[in-house]
Amino acid sequence: MRIPVIAGNWKMHKTISESLDYLEAFRTVGEKNGVETVLCGPFLTLPALVEGTENSSIGIGAQNMHWEEQGAFTGEVSPSMLRDLGVPYVIVGHSERRTLFGETDESVRNKVRAALAHDLVPILCVGETIEEREDGRTQEIVRKQTVEAVQELSSKEMARVIVAYEPVWAIGTGRSATAEDAQDVVAFIRRILADQFDQQVANQVRILYGGSVKPANIDELLQMDDIDGALVGGASLDPESFGQLVDAAARRGNAP
Numbered sequence: 001m002r003i004p005v006i007a008g009n010w011k012m013h014k015t016i017s018e019s020l021d022y023l024e025a026f027r028t029v030g031e032k033n034g035v036e037t038v039l040c041g042p043f044l045t046l047p048a049l050v051e052g053t054e055n056s057s058i059g060i061g062a063q064n065m066h067w068e069e070q071g072a073f074t075g076e077v078s079p080s081m082l083r084d085l086g087v088p089y090v091i092v093g094h095s096e097r098r099t100l101f102g103e104t105d106e107s108v109r110n111k112v113r114a115a116l117a118h119d120l121v122p123i124l125c126v127g128e129t130i131e132e133r134e135d136g137r138t139q140e141i142v143r144k145q146t147v148e149a150v151q152e153l154s155s156k157e158m159a160r161v162i163v164a165y166e167p168v169w170a171i172g173t174g175r176s177a178t179a180e181d182a183q184d185v186v187a188f189i190r191r192i193l194a195d196q197f198d199q200q201v202a203n204q205v206r207i208l209y210g211g212s213v214k215p216a217n218i219d220e221l222l223q224m225d226d227i228d229g230a231l232v233g234g235a236s237l238d239p240e241s242f243g244q245l246v247d248a249a250a251r252r253g254n255a256p
């Protein structure tokens, strides 16, 4: 059985002291058996988040990293720096990185490989824009982004990757994909993984949905066979609502 994942992406929100206040409130609601809970804060908050979640099951993630070990890359953070800090997860290829910061399929591939080589779990984001969806190109885009990112991995490496399907038009817009539409694309990603690797690997990989996930729509999303959790932006900023999402995943995990 795939363990559900609820990952919060704070994006460029929260100072160190705000992060600590958040943890104070979240620690009691965020730890649930059978759910992998992850908080991805801005780089500066990561040491406080790692320290503040010691002896808890809450995992901490970065929102980006460079793929090189070290070098003349002003402003960048390397995988070994994250590892050294005790950060186990990293978001890779978020659409905001792709569209606002020029991230390419090639850099995403390099980052996925580097994350795995440093024993970090990459949360690989893929998803189409509204124009691509309206042109009927969702599958083409999602296939390209997925294949380009994972094509050089071994099956063992692939099984450790978490994939997040995030249609760009649903991010921060309040307009979530319907659970059925999200399921269709997530199932399609699983078929791509079966083609690229094998069915066993495809069955193992956790695939999340992201895009305007909130307490009001999480249950229907989690009822879908192939959706193993959520990558959450806005609703992860409030410990109460993020806790409700974790609760929903715990209920799903406990369901017969």
Ligand SMILES: O=C[C@H](O)COP(=O)(O)O
Binding pocket: 009, 094, 166, 170, 171, 172, 173, 174, 210, 211, 212, 213, 231, 232, 233, 234, 235
């Ligand atoms: O990484 C998270 C996604 O971009 C979703 O953001 P959102 O929940 O605010 O739509």
